[in-house]
């Protein structure tokens with residue numbers, strides 16, 4: 001039997017990068033998948049490519065009213081779900097001294113506050129015994145210069161995941177956190193980090209395995225944590241980073 005047969009999953013930010021790769025993997029393992037994203041055209045295009053077990057819903061993770069609309073849509077369409085992968089997020093980098101209130105609010109509202117209230121809205125729809133996975137980052141721990149607010153949003157997410165794993169244990173809902181290192185997704189180009197820089201291997205030089213990761217390598221871990229094979233795993237944090245976090249040259 002496929003690993004995720006008869007399971008229904010919601011993936012926030014599923015139209016590209018890690019969220020999209022995870023949608024592909026969940027579907028291949030037998031799940032039904034609803035992806036969200038901000039851009040209607042990108043969500044529609046992703047759903048078309050993913051095939052008929054996939055569906056899409058346009059929702060801005062920073063908007064609490066969108067989170068409520070998403071919950072209404074999920075209730076009306078599926079009733080209940082088994083897996084919630086809170087993946088949507090943005091990067092915005094720069095030094096502490098020039099970080100604006102606008103930068104601060106945007107990052108916090110999408111990466112942390114939005115994640116928090118998306119879970120709150122969808123929680124009543126998650127079956128007992130379900131699985132929540134939060135997509136964080138090794139930035140939650142690395143102290144990397146130039147990522148001061150981004151890192152704080154991810155550290156807050158890890159704290160949320162740890163607390164939720166205890167609060168939801170009565171319903172046997174497992175909550176786990178995934179901390180990727182640098183992964184080859186559009187997030188870099190969205191932040192003006194060009195393909196040339198990535199291809200020049202500047203990031204890869206500080207990764208012990210000598211390369212940046214692929215979104216599918218994160219998806220493999222997320223699928224495992226979503227599945228019943230991870231039935232005794234909750235409150236855990238897992239790095240998928242080619243050894244980056246333990247490398248002495250980090251930062």
Ligand code: NAP
Nearest residue numbers: 013015016017018038039060061088089137182183185187
């Ligand atoms: P990506 O390809 O840019 O994917 C981000 C996804 O999130 C897109 O589908 C994007 O939709 C969506 N999204 C962004 N803001 C949103 C919002 N306000 N509401 C709804 N959806 C929103 O980048 P990615 O690398 O796969 O990022 C996925 C997650 O991994 C993020 O949380 C990121 O922080 C984390 N992460 C990435 C890396 C890395 O090196 N790539 C490392 C560690 C952690 P749009 O396209 O419409 O914006």
